[in-house]
Structure formats: structure tokens, C-alpha cells
Amino acid sequence: MNIRIKDDTEHGNGTIYSFINCTILTMDNEDHYYPSGTIVIENDRIVDIGSSQDIVTRGHVIDMGNKIVLPGFINTHTHSPSPLFRGMADDLSLMDWLNKKLWPAEKNLTGEIAYWGTSQTCLEFLESGITTFADQYFYSESVAKAVETSGLRGFIAPSVFTNGSPETKDTIQAAVDFIEKYKGKEENTLIYPCIGPHAPYSCSSDVLKAVVEIASSYDLLIHTHISETMDENREIYELTGLTPTQYLDSLGILDQKVLAAHCIHLNQKDMEIFKEKKVRVSYNPVSNLKLVSGIMPFKELREKGILVSLGTDGAQSNNSLDLIKDLKTGVLIQKQQYNDATFISAKEALKMVTINGAKALDMDHEIGSLEKGKKADIIAMDMNKTNMNPLHRSVVSNLHSAIVYSADGSNVSDVIVNGKILMKDRQLMSMKRQEILKQTQKGAEVILKKAGLL
Template sequence: MLFHDIALIDQDGKTREHMNVRVAGAYIDAVEPCGTTLDQARASEKDVHDGRGKLLIPGFFNNHSHVPMTLTRGYGEDLSLYDWLYKRIFPFEALLTEEDMYWGALLGIAEMLSGGTVSFTDMYMRIQGIFRAVVESGIKASLSNGLTGDAATLLEETAWYRETETMIRDAQTSKGLVIANASLHAQYTSAPELVRQLAVYARDKKLRMHVHLSETKGEHEECKEKFGKTPARYLADLGLFDVPATAAHAIFIEDEDYDILKNKGVTLSHQPSSNLKIGSGLPDVKRWRDYGIRVTIGTDGAGSNNNLDMIEEVTLASFLAKGMNHDPLLFSTGELLTFATRNGALAQGREDTGLLEEDYRADLTVLDMTTLKFQPVYDYGTCLFTNANASDVVLTMVDGRVLYKDGAFTTIDIEKVIHNVYRIRDEKLKMLAG
């Protein structure tokens, strides 16, 4: 496929207009200004995408999600966090089967593809259903089951262990789409004895780690009271960060935590919509960046966002940083793009993607900027994280395969997905009422 006469953004955030980008197989084969060799090759190229009025960027890496939570989107609004979790989410989730996870994941994946996301880092349960949805759809994902348990729990006897072992085996035949991760749900939902077992397991199996960290003031302070240390110190002492790890939220981390996270090479993932909606508070992302910690962006689950729109999430992260620091230079377009693409790819251990350069994987997305809200366009790149959103995405490609184009999915029967999501909703509400 050849993207002809299209605008793109450099990693430093500068827009380059009138470019040709050729994809061959799963890779970006050439990136050249118009008027060079690719223009002459255009006539023989069978699949040419007219790029006029459009912006081509690396696709997004949603670095913290619970993808089947699309099933609980809008179920329990206007409630306290406690009531939302204990009266609505946990009872509903307890009823979800592996098959339900499959349909919920497909809905979330479809939404992500339609918004330019090419890969996501997920933590949920009954993950074989999610695995099937990922492989069938062709999106990339790092999947994990969030471990919880008390001091008496033996890791090898848990459903978590069986699911993770199956995932490690199945990931090998997923053509690189799925990477199996280890995951601890959080410090406050597990005992130290179990965290230690998990840390050893992840190290032995060479798995990456995914965890919620210091998301609420309450959990953060409770850990300090109970163990005499912050959650970051506690988890580091138990060995959880001895493998490459991604920690989500990190709102209440303290001075010493910055050193721990930096020294352990932990990636932090920012979920501004969820932090705001749940009323958790906001992290100091500027300080993360200034410390040299790798910053990534995620949507969190649809229950607390409520959409999976990465452009909206990055824009919000940008505006919040500007407002909180009284500094309109936070962050530059190039930095924001890096947070949402290359940094997410590196956090997943995918070195060969997240950049719009020759010989990198063709994990790409295209936005249409001819609609009214962009007019007049002065600079395509600076429109991206100011006034674009998921609905401006017209094409998403993973490993050179077009998975979404002009409102249509090439691998997902979206009517069937919607039908099943409503069936699941009605079935569960009936069970909960009965």
C-alpha cells in the first residue's frame, strides 16, 4: 500500500507535508517527500491511498486498560467509588464467563481500532476469551490477569496460574500479536507472601509486570500505616519491579518513590479521564518526565472513562499538565506523540514499532482533517492533540493489515458483537435481579 501525498509528524513533533509512505508486508518500506522515486512507482502500486487532507501517524499504544469492561460501561453512574465497585462492578464481573469476555473484548477492540489504537496493555480475568478476541481481530496486546489473594494463597493452585500458563503457551502461536504479562492487581488486594511468589514466577518466566500503583490516597496511606512504607517501596522490596514493569496511575507517589521507580526502570501509565471521573486526584506527570521515567498513556476500563479514545486521553493529559503547571509548553506535540506511541511500544517490549520510519512495523493510523473543526489548517501536527478525537480516524493498520477503514472493520462482525453485548447485558441484569 502507498499513502500518497500525505502529511505526517516527525518524532520531534514537526509536520512534514506532501509525503509518500509505502508499506510492504508488515513493515514500512519507504518514507519520502513527493516528487521522488515513489511518485514514479505510484502507477504500478495497486493499492494507493490518497493522502490529501490527511495526517498519518504511528498508531496508539493504550498502555493501561481492562478491555471487557465495555460490558459495564454506564452501569453505575453517579455513585461513590465504593458503591460503584461493591454494588455494581464486582457483582456484575463475578457473573462474566470466558465467552462474555470475548464479546466484551471484541467491542473494546473495535472501538480502539476505530480510534487509531494498534496495541493495548490489559489487565483483567478469564483472559482466554480476551486472547481469542485479540487474535481474531488482528490487533496487538499485552495481556494479563490481575492477581489478588491472601497470605495462604499458593500461586500454583490459582485460576490465575492456569490462565497465565495457558496464555504463555498460546502467545507463541499468535504471530507476535499477544505478549503474555504477569500482573498484580494492586498492593491492597494481595498479601506480601503472594506478591513474593508472583515476583519469583515473573522472573523465572521472563514476563513483564503490570500493576495499579497508589491510585487513591486511602490505599497509599493504609500501606504506610500497615507496612511502614509506601506501596512503591513495598512492591520494590518484594521484587515486583525486578522485571520490566508498568505501573498505572501513581497519583500519590512520594519523593523517594521517584528514585525507586526510576532506578527500577518502571514505566508509568497516566489515565487522566479515569482519575478525574473516579475523583482519585491527578499525578504530577511533568515530574515523572523530568525524572526521566518513561511516560505512557492509557484509557483504563470503559467503566471509569467511559470511552477508549486515546486521542482524547492524550489531549486531556496535555491540557491538565498545562493548567496544573501554568505552562502552555507542557507537553510538546512530539512528546505527547511519543508518550502515546513509541513509549507504549517500548513498555510492551516491542522495539520494532511505534515509529513512522523505514523498517519499523506498519502499525499506523490515518486521520481525516478536512472536516469543519480543523478549518483552516495551519499545521496538521498541532491539530492532533488539540481538536482531534477518535471520530477523525479513517484508517488503522496493524502489521501492514488494514483492520479499520472508513467506518468498516475488516476482521470484526460488528453487528454480531453489538447483538451479543446486549444479550449479555440483559442476561446479567436478570441474574442480578433474581
């Protein structure tokens, strides 16, 4: 349940808050910056934003103490119950990690344990300023229940595999059941159903064709992995004579709206297809580094105008779920890859985790920037911290740099999603931290013990 801060200014039209004394980075098209700004929200939307002298405050007035206020971060790739597998199998090769550790442990998952693992993910997201995220996993009903309880905005894609998942043999039917349950209720639940064919190597062509039909009939975003490793490319080539991208395109997948994670091993033709079919890319630098998968060709994708957003991937292949920390790593390895310190400015980097994330989910008309009429998905960062000092607020690029290169999630102090205050001065309003930590620890012990890994 989400708890609103007690407000004695309920008006006929709903709850109104005025946040004053904000240093606002709107991240809108014109990059409006208000060093001393005010934001007014009514129910779930921003109804006024600008310099304090131009805005009439109303409703419940909250002084933000000159914190930096910006759109909530958007994480475009994760597997929600993943903290259950955190730290259980590090420093292994990909195939050993999957075959000997992750898959045996995953087999023991239950809906209830998945609920707590997802709750832990939501807790970590909330505490580090992620307000919207894209998930791909099974036990989607448990995942959705946990996300709904947290108050975050979740794009939940039930994973689809040819050989079934630990939850069910028929992942297509499970996906359809989930979609039927949640489609059309997004405004109330903040759960946006998607569909998640796991990868070209784990889904047969028949399964992928079925996904195309479901995505097209329900108008869904397809969330998948493409060309994460060279092994994947080799396997698909041996099977089809095509690259994973060309193979998915031949089956009609890329004619749908597609969010593709990783996209590391793409050739020129693949990137032409991405451009033509408007495939949205989720860049997952830390997971890619940890599993030694390779480095995404950012420059080539950018030159073609392909949209790049950022993902943490799951805690099993990242450990941390702090998107803003990953942003720094992701930018730095690209500078190194192209031997160019000027490649990707801090402002461009920040767009990756705000407006580009919104575009990747087809939600840029609602979220991703702070603008009048958009949904109130807002975070504040407390810059009065050791790692942020000194800070020269008169130069806006200094703020971009501070957030991308100096900050981490713990600088986020306040989180509002859909007009609801979920964290105030790092105090949680919707989630019970201790209970979640305890239950996740307990659940992780159960599944690891059953798998003989503890």
C-alpha cells in the same frame, strides 16, 4: 479473520502496498515530517518512507488523499471486557461503586460474555486509531481470542489476586496456563502475554513473590496498579510501614520490567525508585478524574526522566475508550495543576500515545514511530472535517495541535496493523460491528440482571 484488500500484485516476496499522497508525521527521533509523502509496506513491515519525489512506488498503489498519516496510537492501560459495565454505575464514590455495583456484576461474567465485551473494546479501539494496547483482566483466553479476531496487537496480562477472580480461585495457575499457551507465538498471534498482579492491596506478599518468579522465568512485563488512591497508600502503610512503591520494591517486583497504572500518590523517594528501576508509568487522566483519585505528578516524573505513556483505563471508570480524547483532558489538567500554559507541548503529548507507549511495552524497536524496517502499524486521520478546518499544513506544529486539541477518534479513517488493512475509509475489514454491538448488549443485560442491577 482478517481480510486483505483484494490485491492483484502479489509478488514472490509477498504483498506490497504503496500509500501515496500522505501527510506523514513519523514521530521518530528526528521528528521527520513529509507534507507530501509515500510509504511502502511489504507484508508486515515498512520498507520505504519519505517525500514522494524520493520514493519509487510499487505493488498496489493507494491514494491517501492528503490525509495525515502517523503511527497507530498505543493505549497502555485498560481492562478489556469493560464496556459490559459501561454507564451502569456513575456518580458514585469509589467504594460504593466497587462494592455495590462493579463487583456484584463482575461475578456473573462468563468466558463467552467476556469475549463479546472485549470485541466491543477492540471495535472502539480500531475505530479511534488504537493499534496496540495493554490489558489487565481475567478470562484472558477469551480476551486473547477476541483480540486475535480483531487483528489488533494486545499485551494481555491475566490479573492475579490473592482471593481469586470470578473466573478462578487460582489466578496464578490461570496466568501460567495462559502464558504457556501464548509465549513464543507473538509474531503470529499479535498476543503478547504479560502478568498482572492487580494491586499491592489485593495481592499478598506470597502472591507477589510468585509473580516475580514467573515474570523472571518467562521474561514478562508486569502490568499493575500503583498508588491510585490515598486509601491504598494508607492501607499499605498500616500493613507494612511502607509506601506501595517501597513495598513492591522490597519484594523484588520493581526489579522486573514494570508497567504501572495511575501512580498518583508518590513521594520523592518513590519517584527515585521509579527512576532507578525504570518503572514505566501509564497516566489515566479521565478515570482518575471520574473517581476523584487525584492528579498524577507529571512534572516531577518528567524531571526525573520517568517514562509516561497514556491509558484509557476501562469503560467502567471512563465510559469512553477514545485515547486521543483523553490525551487532551490529560494535558489540560496538567497545565492547570502547574499553572503553566506552556507545560507539555502538543508534540510531546502526541509522543505519549505513540513512541512512549511503545517504550512502555518494550516495543519501540518495532512500533511507535513510522520508520523503515519497523512494523506497519499505521493510521490515517481525515482532516477534511468540520472540527479540523482550517488547517495550515505548512506548519508542522499546527498538525500536532489539530490532533491533540481538535480531533477525536472519529477523525481516524484508516487503520493498518502488522501490514493488514483493518479499516479503510472507516469501513471495517476484520470486525462485524452490528454483531458485536448486539452480543455485547445482550451479555451486559444478562450479567446486570443476575446481579439485580437491572
